[in-house]
Amino acid sequence: MDIGALFGAIGHIFAPWTFFMLFIGTALGIVVGAIPGLSGAMLIALTLPLTFYMDPFDAVVLLISMYVGAISGGLITATLMRMPGTPAAVMTTLDGYPMARSGQPGRALGLGITASFVGGLIAWIVLFTITQPLSILATRFGPFEYFTLIMMAMVLIASVSEGSLVKGLISGLLGMLVSMPGVDPATGMPRLTFDQYQLNGGLQLLPVLIGTFAVSQVIKDCMDRGGIPERQEVGNSKVLMSLRELKSSAGNMIRSSFIGTWIGILPGIGASIGSVVAYTVAKNVSDTPEKFGHGSEEGIIASEAANNATVGGALIPLIAMGIPGSVIDAILIGALTIHSIQPGPTLFLTNNDIVWGMIAAALLANILMFVLMTSTVKHISGLIYLPKAFVLPIVMMFCVIGSYALNNTMFDVWVMLAFGILGFLLEKASIPLGPFVIGFVLAPLGEEKLRSGLMMTAGDYSPIVTRPFPLAFTLMALALLVWPFISERRRKAKAAKKAQG
Secondary structure, X not given: OOHHXXXXXXXXXXXXXXXXXXXXXXXXXXXXXXXXXXXXXHHHHHHHHHHOOOOHHXXXXXXXXXXXXXXXXXXXXXXXXXXXXXXXXXXXXXHHHHHHHOOOHHXXXXXXXXXXXXXXXXXXXXXXHHHHHHHHHHOOOOHHHHHHHHHHHHHHHHHHOOOOHHHHHHHHHHHHHHOOOEEOOOOOOEEOOOOOHHHHHOOOHHHHHHHHHHHHHHHHHHHOOOOOOOOOOOOOOOOOOOHHHHHHHHHHHXXXXXXXXXXXHOOOOOHHHHHHHHHHHHHHHOOOHHHOOOOOHHHHHHHHHHHHHHHHHHHHHHHXXXXXXXXXXXXXXXXXXXXXXXXXXXXXXXXXXXXXXXXHHHHHHHHHHHHHHXXXXXXXXXXXXXXXXXXXXXXXXXXXXXXXXXXXXXXXXXXHHHHHHHHHHHHHXXXXXXXXXXXXXXXXXXXXXXXXXXXXXXXXXXXXXXXXXXXXXXXXXXXXXXXXXXXXXXXXXXXXXXXXX
């Protein structure tokens, strides 16, 4: 922990232009998070081209503030329309919407906003405390340690993604496959380029991300002919919680925040799983579990504290080990590499100012999010009723501009459109997009580490099982692969036994 570096980064952020980046990023994140169909991943992917010529410090402040704002903004639509603005707010719909329908929309929003702030604050404390020690430990990792860690992360992503384990694995493997075209890192020869010179450099991260998240959502929204949602007015209800209410809810907030932080640290899981686990735990320990799903205050608090805590948690493996803790973190890795910054154990040594800028931005964006949402939530809630005919063309225009600006070639635009169609088809088949994108990001790194290790050992794979960390990561990956099948088999056996009895 370096208090001096933290205060130095905070002082830097309070420079007029950098603070403007923090403000605009947080505000845009909240707005985009509040509009169903638009996500933080889409916003950050679209913003990435704009950071090409920005100062790296300002760029990370802008992107991280968008991250914090987008996760928080999703609770507005989840509460007022039963439509989660972001996937992380799915659990909030179960109790936020019934409470809003019962005539307390302001109360429901106030609980969610306060829980979001507390969850983000607790996660930030963990981020500040353990990231640097963890990065020091990670400097002792060799190629095999990194390869097995990446392998474990891939399996973990697939095993907890929505849907079946098989679909999660298919998605991850597809992502790995499309990362293969380009120059072979060992031989320097082109591979899988199909005589297309544009593929010599591989498929670029930005068009793939914009296509997978933004264009696929535009296609989905264009095909969705649903009616206009019923309007829920916030009115003049009290938004801020009293000290007495905070005290009575403190245990739930703290517990859910730590659950969200821990799940955020696990590579690739994300805020959605964090809110599900925290909500389930809160229901199991509650004195009134029957209220859950019918406007329970405990349910709103558990969901929102956990999903915001995953933001700080997910930044820990990104900074300390260069492993994305979520889909948005995978995009942030792309943003750092654009500025020639390599995330990982040496980041504290090579770009110490950037690290502390990221940590300080996470704290200040969380505070700014709370101030903005409590003061403007009544106005922001009106944005959810914007017609798609107005929103979607603007989104599509930015998609094309962002992809073209990467290399000033139409090839990247065609790549974006192709992956937009692929992303739409994957979602139609209930195949999650998270493992696909993280597979695309992690596969080249995993291949590089494995080949480096094999070159060091003259082709000997034995360090995977003879060194403690690679062995531990490999066993964990195998356990994660096998456990869902064992669990499903036990569930079916139990159901069959119950049917016979």
